[in-house]
Amino acid sequence: MSALCKAVCVSKRAAELARIPCRSLLGFTKHYSSGETGETPGNEEGTPPAEKRLGGFAAAFELHSDLQQKHDIAAATVGKTASSKKKQSFAYLLKHSPLVQMGTAKDKVAVGKIFHIVNDDLYIDFGGKFHCVCKRPAVDGEKYQRGSRVRLRLVDLELTSRFLGAKTDTTLLEADAVLLGLLESKPK
Amino acid sequence: MAVGLLKKVGSDKILTEPLKHPDFFHLSELFSLKDLFDARVHLGHKIGCRHRLMEQYLFGCRLEQDILDLDQTMEHLQQALNFTAHVAYRRGIILFVSRNRQFTHLIESMARDCGEYAHCRYWQGGLLTNANVQYGKGVRLPDLIVFLSTLNNVFQQHVAVRDAAKMNIPTVGIVDSNCNPSLLTYPVPGNDDSGPAVELYCKLFRMTINRAKDKRRQMEILYGLKSQND
Numbered sequence: 001m002s003a004l005c006k007a008v009c010v011s012k013r014a015a016e017l018a019r020i021p022c023r024s025l026l027g028f029t030k031h032y033s034s035g036e037t038g039e040t041p042g043n044e045e046g047t048p049p050a051e052k053r054l055g056g057f058a059a060a061f062e063l064h065s066d067l068q069q070k071h072d073i074a075a076a077t078v079g080k081t082a083s084s085k086k087k088q089s090f091a092y093l094l095k096h097s098p099l100v101q102m103g104t105a106k107d108k109v110a111v112g113k114i115f116h117i118v119n120d121d122l123y124i125d126f127g128g129k130f131h132c133v134c135k136r137p138a139v140d141g142e143k144y145q146r147g148s149r150v151r152l153r154l155v156d157l158e159l160t161s162r163f164l165g166a167k168t169d170t171t172l173l174e175a176d177a178v179l180l181g182l183l184e185s186k187p188k
Numbered sequence: 189m190a191v192g193l194l195k196k197v198g199s200d201k202i203l204t205e206p207l208k209h210p211d212f213f214h215l216s217e218l219f220s221l222k223d224l225f226d227a228r229v230h231l232g233h234k235i236g237c238r239h240r241l242m243e244q245y246l247f248g249c250r251l252e253q254d255i256l257d258l259d260q261t262m263e264h265l266q267q268a269l270n271f272t273a274h275v276a277y278r279r280g281i282i283l284f285v286s287r288n289r290q291f292t293h294l295i296e297s298m299a300r301d302c303g304e305y306a307h308c309r310y311w312q313g314g315l316l317t318n319a320n321v322q323y324g325k326g327v328r329l330p331d332l333i334v335f336l337s338t339l340n341n342v343f344q345q346h347v348a349v350r351d352a353a354k355m356n357i358p359t360v361g362i363v364d365s366n367c368n369p370s371l372l373t374y375p376v377p378g379n380d381d382s383g384p385a386v387e388l389y390c391k392l393f394r395m396t397i398n399r400a401k402d403k404r405r406q407m408e409i410l411y412g413l414k415s416q417n418d
Contacts, residue, residue, distance in 0.1 A: 090247070090258040093225050104251055115383070129231040129253070129382055157253060160234045168366065169236030171343075173381060 098127065105154040105175075111183055112152050114144060124150060126177065128157045134179040143182055152177040198411040205407065206277060213273045213399050216266060218392055221258055224265075227388040229378045230256050232365030242365050245377035254365040256377045268360045268374040269396045272332060275358075276304075276400035280331030283307055284393070285348050288337040291386045295336055298390040302397040305330065307348075311340075316351040335361035336389055337380040338372070345371075362389060 094100055102108055105128075112126035120136040122144055132152065136144055144150070155176040160169040206212040224230070232238075232246065232254030247257035275282060284299050284306040286292070292308040299306035307315075312322070319327050333352045338361045340346050345368055352359045353371045361372040362380045369375035379385040 088222070090221060090225070090230070093222070094230065094247070094255065097225075099231075100250060125383065127228075129228060129233075129379060131383075158234050160236055162236055168238075169234060171233060171237055171366075 105157045108154050109180070110152050110154055110177070112150050112177070114146055114148050114150065117144070117146055122150075122179070124152065124177070124179075126152055126154070126175070128154075128175055130158055130173060130175040132175040132177040134177065137179060137181070140182065149183040151180040151183055153180055198414065201411050202404075202407045203278065206274060206403075211266075211270065213270070213277075213396070213403060215269045215273060215396055215399075218269070218395055219262075219265065219388075221262060223388065224258050224261060224378075227379075227384040228382045229261060229385050229388070230258050231379050231382065232256050237366040239366050239368055241369055242363065242367065242377065245363075245369070246365065256365065256379070261377050264374065264376045265378070265392075268376050269392060271358070271374055272334065272360060272393060273396045273400040275332045276397040277404045279404070281305065281328065282332045282334060282397065283330035284334050284336060285311075285346065286336040286380075287311075287340045287346060288380065288386070289341075290383070291336065291390075294386065294390055298394050302394045303401070304397060311347055313347070316348065316355050316357070329355060330357060333357055333359045334393060335359065335372070336386060338363055338367045339380075 102110075110126045112124040112132070114122050115125050115131070116123035122134050122136055123131050124134060125131045132154075134152075155178065157175050159172040159174055159176055162169045230247070232242075235249050235252045235254060238246075238254055242254075245256055245260055247255045249255065272282065282304040284295050284304065286295050286308050288308075295308050296306045314322055316329060319329060333348060335346065335349065338346055338349055343366070349359060349361065349371050358373040359371070360374040361367075361369070361376065362378045363369040363372065363375045364378070364380045367380075369377070378389070
């Protein structure tokens with residue numbers, strides 16, 4: 001047991017020195033060191049303060065986990081209204097939105113929802129400004145109904161092009177995506 | 189005669205009282221920045237489609253897609269809804285216009301739900317400017333025209349924008365990054381192509397107009413009773 005603990009401690013020290021945030025490793029350490037009584041450094045149970053001198057990363061991790069716990073408790077008890085009261089600026093919302101975080105739309109996989117069907121044409125909304133239109137695939141064709149969720153590989157968010165002699169681009173008011181298939185539901 | 193005088197004073201009160209408050213109908217509680225953001229109101233067209241006069245309303249351009257500044261949109265939307273509410277309070281006729289075929293049914297049913305009018309079909313040339321000839325003498329024109337999309341099907345400005353300006357009819361319009369905001373009285377920079385965005389606008393206009401009409405009924409009862417009691 002102690003040998004295993006030592007191995008874990010060594011790897012944790014290595015992580016500390018290398019400054020790699022490996023939470024799973026530290027979680028592992030926590031699980032094992034709870035049985036020990038202050039043998040391992042960075043023990044998060046109640047060890048006497050004189051004994052432990054946490055390294056830089058371990059201290060930061062402890063602080064963060066405490067804050068995270070407090071935030072979770074607060075969020076659980078007060079409910080959604082508390083978090084929504086905190087006004088987030090438009091710049092913050094934009095920066096953390098999936099559209100901006102995704103980057104270029106080319107070759108990104110997204111999940112869309114079919115909102116309209118015309119014979120073999122599926123109109124799919126994936127959260128961008130425009131929807132995309134894809135042909136019903138030959139495989140599992142009848143499973144694609146209004147409301148089904150599908151996987152798409154995006155090509156372009158808006159199909160526009162500047163034609164000769166035009167002042168502005170001509171837009172098709174549509175996005176372009178390749179239909180990959182239905183969203184497989186996770187087995188519960 | 190005294191009753192007649194009191195009634196007149198009462199009706200003056202009904203009309204002047206709302207003008208004393210900046211947000212008489214409490215419309216700022218109907219929408220928030222987060223609601224606009226979730227409805228994709230900030231998404232504009234590609235940079236190549238941009239209209240020169242919309243540059244003031246843009247937050248920036250991300251990977252060739254224009255992003256509208258929602259802080260400005262909030263202010264403009266607040267003013268536009270407030271004006272719409274005041275027009276509805278004073279029993280004005282509101283006409284909703286949009287040539288976006290995807291939302292024709294939505295807009296028409298919304299107009300019916302709030303007791304106002306919608307024209308989302310082909311616009312004949314002289315509807316406003318030649319109304320006396322086309323509809324007969326003494327026809328009442330709309331007191332406010334709300335555009336949920338200011339472009340027609342060939343990406344030119346809708347004729348009604350220019351005609352309303354000619355006929356001194358105030359206009360409220362949702363302008364996307366490829367629209368011209370100059371002729372509108374209350375332009376609202378926002379997305380006019382996404383489903384969630386147009387549904388949000390419809391919901392907001394419907395709630396505003398219903399609120400204003402309910403308030404009018406309340407005020408009439410209040411001041412009607414007061415003038416009776418005095």
